[in-house]
Amino acid sequence: MGTALLNFINDLSTYAFLRHALYTAIILGVSCGMVGCFIILRGLALMGDAISHAVLPGVAISYLLHISYFYGAVAFGLLTALSISFIGQHSKIKSDAAIGIVFSAFLALGIILITKIQSAINLNNILFGNVLTIKESDRILTYVISGIVLLTIFLFFKELMLTTFDRVMAQASGLPVKFIDYMIMIMLTLITVVSLQTVGVILVVSLLITPAATAYLLTQKLTTMLWLSALIGALSAVVGLFLSVTYNLPSGVVIVLVAASIFTFVFLFNQKTGLAWKAFRP
Amino acid sequence: MLSIKDLSVTYSNGTHALEKADASLPESSITGIIGPNGGGKSSFLKGILGLVPHKGQALFKGQALDKFAKNTAYVEQKGNLDMDFPISVEQCVLLGTYPKLGLLKRPGKREKALAGEALSRVGLSAYKNRQIGELSGGQFQRVLIARTLAQEAELILLDEPFVGIDVQSEKIIVSLLQELAKEGATILVVHHDLSKVKNYFDHLILINKTVIAVGPTEIVYSKENLQKTFDLPAVTLLPSS
Numbered sequence: 003m004g005t006a007l008l009n010f011i012n013d014l015s016t017y018a019f020l021r022h023a024l025y026t027a028i029i030l031g032v033s034c035g036m037v038g039c040f041i042i043l044r045g046l047a048l049m050g051d052a053i054s055h056a057v058l059p060g061v062a063i064s065y066l067l068h069i070s071y072f073y074g075a076v077a078f079g080l081l082t083a084l085s086i087s088f089i090g091q092h093s094k095i096k097s098d099a100a101i102g103i104v105f106s107a108f109l110a111l112g113i114i115l116i117t118k119i120q121s122a123i124n125l126n127n128i129l130f131g132n133v134l135t136i137k138e139s140d141r142i143l144t145y146v147i148s149g150i151v152l153l154t155i156f157l158f159f160k161e162l163m164l165t166t167f168d169r170v171m172a173q174a175s176g177l178p179v180k181f182i183d184y185m186i187m188i189m190l191t192l193i194t195v196v197s198l199q200t201v202g203v204i205l206v207v208s209l210l211i212t213p214a215a216t217a218y219l220l221t222q223k224l225t226t227m228l229w230l231s232a233l234i235g236a237l238s239a240v241v242g243l244f245l246s247v248t249y250n251l252p253s254g255v256v257i258v259l260v261a262a263s264i265f266t267f268v269f270l271f272n273q274k275t276g277l278a279w280k281a282f283r284p
Numbered sequence: 285m286l287s288i289k290d291l292s293v294t295y296s297n298g299t300h301a302l303e304k305a306d307a308s309l310p311e312s313s314i315t316g317i318i319g320p321n322g323g324g325k326s327s328f329l330k331g332i333l334g335l336v337p338h339k340g341q342a343l344f345k346g347q348a349l350d351k352f353a354k355n356t357a358y359v360e361q362k363g364n365l366d367m368d369f370p371i372s373v374e375q376c377v378l379l380g381t382y383p384k385l386g387l388l389k390r391p392g393k394r395e396k397a398l399a400g401e402a403l404s405r406v407g408l409s410a411y412k413n414r415q416i417g418e419l420s421g422g423q424f425q426r427v428l429i430a431r432t433l434a435q436e437a438e439l440i441l442l443d444e445p446f447v448g449i450d451v452q453s454e455k456i457i458v459s460l461l462q463e464l465a466k467e468g469a470t471i472l473v474v475h476h477d478l479s480k481v482k483n484y485f486d487h488l489i490l491i492n493k494t495v496i497a498v499g500p501t502e503i504v505y506s507k508e509n510l511q512k513t514f515d516l517p518a519v520t521l522l523p524s525s
Contacts, residue, residue: 043369157388164382167369170360174333175383175435176353222415224370 006248013247020247023133026141027239027257030197030209033148035235036155036228037193038214040186043166047211048098049083049187052105054194054206056082058112061128061198066119072143072195079191082108109203131202131254133243144196151189155228158185163224201254209235212261216268234264285310286439286470290340293327300493301327304340307489307498309472311345311438314465316485316501317474320514323492325474326361329441332472333358344439344470352439354383357432359425361443361474367417373427374412377402380434395434402433407456422453429457433464440464440471447476458484481505 013020041050057075064074082104089100116125127135136144155162165172165182173179190210197206217230242257286309293302302324309315319325331338334350335358342349349356357380380402381395391399403409406426416424425445432440440461446454465471465486472489475481481488481501488504490496490513497509 043366160382160385160390161387163371164379167371167376168365168379170335170364171358171379171431173335174353174356174358174441176350176356177383218370222370223372223375227370 007244010244010247019134022138022141023136023253024240024243026136026144027133027200027243027253028236029145029148030193030200031213031235031237031239031257032232033151033193033235034197034206034209035213035217035231035233037151037189038210038212038235039217039224039228039231040155040162040166041190041210042214042218044186046186046190047207048101049086050190050194050210051207052086052101053079053082053191054198054203055105056108056112057191057195057198058109058128058203059115060112062112062115062119070139070143071198072140075195075198076191078108079195080188083187083191127202128198129202129204130252131198131200131205133200133253134247136199140196140199144199147192147196151193154185154189158182159225162186201257205254205258208258208261209238212258212265213238216261216265219268219272234261238264285346286342286344286472288332288340288342291328291331291342292339293324293331293336294338296337301336302331302491303494305331305491305495307495309470309487309489309498311470312465312468313487314461314471314473314485315487315489316481317472317489317491318476318478318481318513319491319496321476323513324494325491326443328489328491329358329443329472329474333441349439355436355438356441357435357437357439358441359428359432359443359445361447365416367424369416371416372412373408373414373416373419374399374403376416376427377430377434380431383435398434398436399430402430403427405433405460406430420450420453422449425449426453426456429460433460438469440469442472443474444476445473478510 014024041047057078060074060076060078061071062074064071067074085104086097086100089095089104090097113125116128161177161182165177165179169179194206194210197209201209213234214227214231216234217227220230221227238257238261242260243253245251245260246253246256288305288307291302291305292300294300305328317325317328327336330336331340332342332349333356344352377399378391378395381391381398385391385395400409400412403412406429408423408426408430411419411423416427419427429445445457461471461473473485475484482505485501487499488501489498490504490509492513492515496513497504
């Protein structure tokens with residue numbers, strides 16, 4: 003392990019692409035971790051999953067139109083969120099069912115489009131991501147979007163906290179609750195789309211949910227939860243990338259497994275609620 | 285004055301919860317809202333606040349209520365908040381100061397002092413660092429009342445604040461509300477326990493699908509009005525043959 007670590011550090015100083023991959027993964031770990039806190043506290047975990055899967059047709063259409071996949075993906079991400087709330091508001095279908103219908107349909111459409119059009123899109127890359135092959139333009143986009151999202155959370159923290167905890171009080175005291183809802187959906191979509199390169203469609207939700215859920219188990223203060231979640235996200239990215247390079251494994255899946263391992267450890271061993279402590283307590 | 289004109293609440297499933305309710309209440313008063321279950325008491329509050337689809341309007345000091353949103357505090361009927369939310373008692377009270385802070389401003393010394401004072405008025409200063417889930421139902425209700433104090437609201441609407449809470453908490457909340465009313469607040473409380481009505485409220489609104497009676501407690505609280513409100517015709521009081 004020691005030599006592997008030395009090799010990894012050596013590789014980092016030798017190969018620019020590896021350094022870039024590391025920065026990108028860390029920044030995504032931080033921004034996904036922070037957005038994820040609001041996502042899990044608002045019970046939107048499934049929504050995040052739905053949006054990430056449903057951007058696929060957007061990626062294909064962007065390719066057809068010769069534009070950056072970002073635009074198509076964002077458009078389909080927002081379309082997904084809107085369709086789900088539209089079905090919920092105009093029928094008695096509950097939101098988990100609406101989510102299931104919309105995302106599977108969009109995912110299926112995306113797969114047809116990608117396999118039928120003669121495209122250079124590598125379905126595998128979109129589904130599972132590969133941060134090591136990230137293009138410079140996508141990397142910069144990731145930095146910019148992450149910056150915007152983090153700044154939004156910083157500026158509107160007060161409003162995000164109040165609407166997430168007590169929506170009714172927020173509404174009664176005149177806060178634009180709907181506006182904040184849309185803001186969160188847009189942040190969720192943007193951050194999901196830029197994460198595609200790193201962990202892929204299938205696993206994006208892990209970066210959003212797992213670090214936030216781990217932090218949720220560890221603290222009873224929202225600001226601490228945000229920082230912890232960001233830290234856990236970044237740590238998963240670094241360790242994941244190291245293991246992926248050292249053992250020649252796909253980066254996205256390794257990052258996800260590292261995050262899940264941290265969650266499992268905290269779930270079992272955290273002092274307050276950890277199962278392991280409970281089992282040994284007299 | 286708080287005046288409610290022609291307030292009707294109809295839900296999207298077609299239920300008419302409230303029809304053409306009219307009421308006028310003086311400022312600096314504490315009013316009980318009494319009526320049978322499903323009689324539209326909660327809808328009355330939500331209609332006033334504009335939280336549900338409604339017709340008619342509510343004016344406070346001659347202005348539409350949405351202009352007073354920052355000065356309006358509302359505590360919902362229990363059970364809708366996430367008690368596992370990562371928030372301490374103190375921070376929860378501090379939320380009361382958010383509406384008046386405006387965008388981009390963080391709570392500072394003044395707000396923290398307000399929250400601290402509010403917490404001590406409900407007798408929970410010692411619990412300020414606890415997570416809200418560690419409190420009893422009555423203690424948490426006192427925290428929500430402290431939050432409306434920190435908001436320095438002029439209009440306070442409470443939906444069944446005494447359901448399922450301990451006697452001590454109820455006493456503390458009632459005497460605090462009466463103090464606030466003296467200090468100038470206008471308070472409306474949905475309540476179901478008729479036995480305490482005379483001690484708690486200086487005004488009453490009796491509601492069953494619409495306003496049956498409104499006015500000072502000593503006038504409105506009559507057998508006749510209560511029978512009308514609770515649909516208790518004299519017949520049901522007779523022994524069955």
